[in-house]
Amino acid sequence: MTHRDNAGSVGSLKFVTFLVALSPVLLLLGARVQLQDNGYDGILIAINPQVPENQNLITNIKEMITEASFYLFNATKRRVFFRNIQILIPATWNANNYSKVKQESYEKADVIVTDWNGVQGDDPYTLQYRGCGKEGRYIHFTPNFLLNDDLIAGYGSRGRVFVHEWAHLRWGVFDEYNNDKPFYINGQNQIKVTRCSSDITGIFVCEKGPCPQENCIISKLFKEGCVFIYNSTQNATASIMFMQSLSSVVEFCNASTHNQEAPNLQNQICSLRSAWDVMADSADFKGSLPWKGSELPPPPTFTVTQAGDKVVCLVLDVSSKMAEVTF
Template structure:
């Protein structure tokens, strides 16, 4: 009985953590438990679901080849908002929620700004929080600007899962190389080892006035000795270079990450600045994912998708107030965990009830929907204040189901 109660206490504490941690796990080279959530503000569009499936399926193959047959996407849950109509194929989520999503499909953070990004504020090698795609990007309406969605997903997945950074720098697009040449900020090794410098193109200033746009040659700024502020690197349409995914994954020929042999430590890229001048492949190779896998011989299966529609979440706190909770500060510690859960972790819209038990059970609060701090404080005020009596866990669980 003591062991069982210890297990229940540990389970309750785990559930009370209310963490936003991802549920992704690596199993036999395949990533499982991936959650792609559609924001409630996105208008209903079944084509969006199909495009998500297409994106992930193609990205799985691209990821597999880019990581030398090591990783692929095994299963994915697509979380559909309750603002969309119910359909028979939509199942009820178990533990999946918007706060645990790995990829968010949501309106632009800023109006008319569709740039894909990964929320990534931690140091090199640390996982990011989530990937953000707008519906227009997923639907393929922005392919001219950002490239195919499957390649975008692999680029952002490298940020999210392995903590690598971009091999470019919008704030420092050019630098003066040791060769005395002005180079675009890319992860290459100047033309000698052919990483990203194998990508050919021109440096131009793109100017528009009215309906007329022109490309002008870049001038050198006499102060910085670099190209003028608005100068950009424009890649040629036809390429043969295979690297690098963290520089220009949208180019058809690009299928690999830069490695130690072809990495350029001179470029003022975010990857160099954040990762101590290591290549992206060095960082990926040092990850736990890489260390715990070996390359596959067979080709991986296609991803499996689950369609889950968000519904009202219902839960009940079953709290032990029996005499044994009086020792070792147990009652106070349980209340602290429950208070944190009620005030900070549980999402608005959730229905929450509360049961106390000793030798019998007592329903302290019927289900109430969390709308504001008022409901949260009401439940906090219902937490047990004293420990006494015998112990009947079964009575508590029965009352919770009522």
């Protein structure tokens, strides 16, 4: 969206114009992410200027996207992958023969890397506010998430996490879990675990260890202190929007695997439709056929650019009429 401030006049001041030389992307929409021949071009990942310099961030971002590209390719039945990625590093980092920025800016990035002091902690998330099937604003990662390998055990590999978030950003699908309501009563008055698909297995754990489900239920309410622990070994292949950390999960839920009863955002916002159903209606899927042949696509290519300093120019009227004006 183009933003323009119109200068006005005050008293005898004929005109005072402030011209700010910023990145052109603030004045123009700039290049959008494009899907061509099954590959995404033009994705911008930007590191916040307040993030301390760490070359491992660049390395881990590249590894994350490379893994994500192949995981996404298989999860979408050979439909899409990541071809070209641009990483924008701050001007505050030391120069290292990086290309200089052209039209890119942190404010317009598809993925941002910055610290977060809110309740999310290091949780990756995607800013979504336009509804089902609509693109989100950006994906957010903290530097700690990208650097701390100890977090992989809980979230799964970074490439899998990126695909989960990309589905939020690009196709407007939503989470299939619900931390606030991990259990629900189904149509047969049975307490079930909020999950997608229902084929994902696990065990109930009471205060003293594993226990049968009935030990966790009191008058159709879930007993405080009980939890459901998912088995590390699964046969279920879906779903990425539920728990991408499970090694068996390599697909999005479709019409045959989607759990319409689960009280999650995907059902609430997308009118009980599966993630795959929503994705199939997107322009990406309607306008592309599966990748030809049996080979895998090439790994992504990366361009690292460095932001430049912003220049502020002050243009004043210095005519004789301005002689008595003091700044």
